[in-house]
Amino acid sequence: MQPQILGVPAKAPIARTDVSRGTCLHRLRGDVAVPRGTFKLKFHRPTDVPRETSCILLATLLTFRKLGDLLARIIAVANQKGGVGKTTTAVNLAACLAAAEQSTLLVDCDSQGNATAAIGFVKDPSRRTLYHTLILNEPFDRIVQKSQVDRLDVVPADKNLAGAAIELVSAENREYKLQAVLNEIRERYKFIVLDCPPALDLLTLNALVSADAVLVPIQCEYLALEGVSELLDTLMRIRRTLNPALEIEGILLTMFDERTTLSRQVATDLRSFFGTQVFQSVIPRNVRLAEAPSFGKPIIFYDLHSKGAEGYTQLAQEVIANAEKRTGTGARSAHSGA
Ligand code: ATP
Numbered sequence: 001m002q003p004q005i006l007g008v009p010a011k012a013p014i015a016r017t018d019v020s021r022g023t024c025l026h027r028l029r030g031d032v033a034v035p036r037g038t039f040k041l042k043f044h045r046p047t048d049v050p051r052e053t054s055c056i057l058l059a060t061l062l063t064f065r066k067l068g069d070l071l072a073r074i075i076a077v078a079n080q081k082g083g084v085g086k087t088t089t090a091v092n093l094a095a096c097l098a099a100a101e102q103s104t105l106l107v108d109c110d111s112q113g114n115a116t117a118a119i120g121f122v123k124d125p126s127r128r129t130l131y132h133t134l135i136l137n138e139p140f141d142r143i144v145q146k147s148q149v150d151r152l153d154v155v156p157a158d159k160n161l162a163g164a165a166i167e168l169v170s171a172e173n174r175e176y177k178l179q180a181v182l183n184e185i186r187e188r189y190k191f192i193v194l195d196c197p198p199a200l201d202l203l204t205l206n207a208l209v210s211a212d213a214v215l216v217p218i219q220c221e222y223l224a225l226e227g228v229s230e231l232l233d234t235l236m237r238i239r240r241t242l243n244p245a246l247e248i249e250g251i252l253l254t255m256f257d258e259r260t261t262l263s264r265q266v267a268t269d270l271r272s273f274f275g276t277q278v279f280q281s282v283i284p285r286n287v288r289l290a291e292a293p294s295f296g297k298p299i300i301f302y303d304l305h306s307k308g309a310e311g312y313t314q315l316a317q318e319v320i321a322n323a324e325k326r327t328g329t330g331a332r333s334a335h336s337g338a
């Protein structure tokens, strides 16, 4: 029998490629009756999304009850495999959560600074970043930036953060640096989303130690599970030592192309392997998602009608619903994380 890690076998199999079974996409229903102009997208820049068309999707988000006054749920978006949709997921999930009136903080933990750029910050060498608080101990309030999305704050990153991964090696409590920063401010937010770099380095370790849960995007492609068993191994070690409360928020299928047998097969295999740990929401391969970062906009402000916006809106719904369930049942107390 395979060893179990967080409820899944340690050695994840490589997805097969030769079967044509289909998989079911769960979509938002577009039949919600909403009066025109009832809801507004709040983006502090001109946007080409007509207000009335934004209503239907946002209404679905806004029907959720507000979460109570608990500490933020901290979700690390991690997979050491590159280009699987971590940043796209972190940015768009954070924006959808904020649009659903959940005050949210997005922390860019990657020296590539892709999340920082995708949310609309142009390069600015004088801007303070995560580096300044992690390494130079500058106060959070001097680092955090208001984004152009209402209720969404950002801790930016730039290339200097690459130095942090090295400088942390000799630091005292090096795995707990980010946790110490976030513990100070987590009562201010409902959600904190951490965008991790494509490596199991000290920055990713800091993110996983400070998180309540990890969200793992997996691209629906050949060798989809490459590296996942290594990630699960790391998660198990972190649970044993640094953060026993770490949960799996969910596995997210990204860049799904329903026209290809390969995508459908990878999705089917992942669902049969990971079961209910896979989100119902699926993120389709969608060119609008790839375009949005160059306009510095999350997808719901770039093209609300796109399949990509639909996918991330639905994901935010699932994340909020899971948080409500957790707080409702008391399965996770406000203090159980990190
Ligand atoms: P890295 O490991 O380098 O940090 P990542 O895992 O953060 O990468 P992203 O940067 O989110 O991955 O995505 C990689 C590329 O794929 C980007 O150009 C992004 O715009 C594009 N992309 C992400 N998701 C989708 C999607 N669902 N459909 C189309 N393109 C996508």
Ligand code: MG
Pocket: 086, 087, 088, 110, 114, 196, 197
């Ligand atoms: Mg990235």
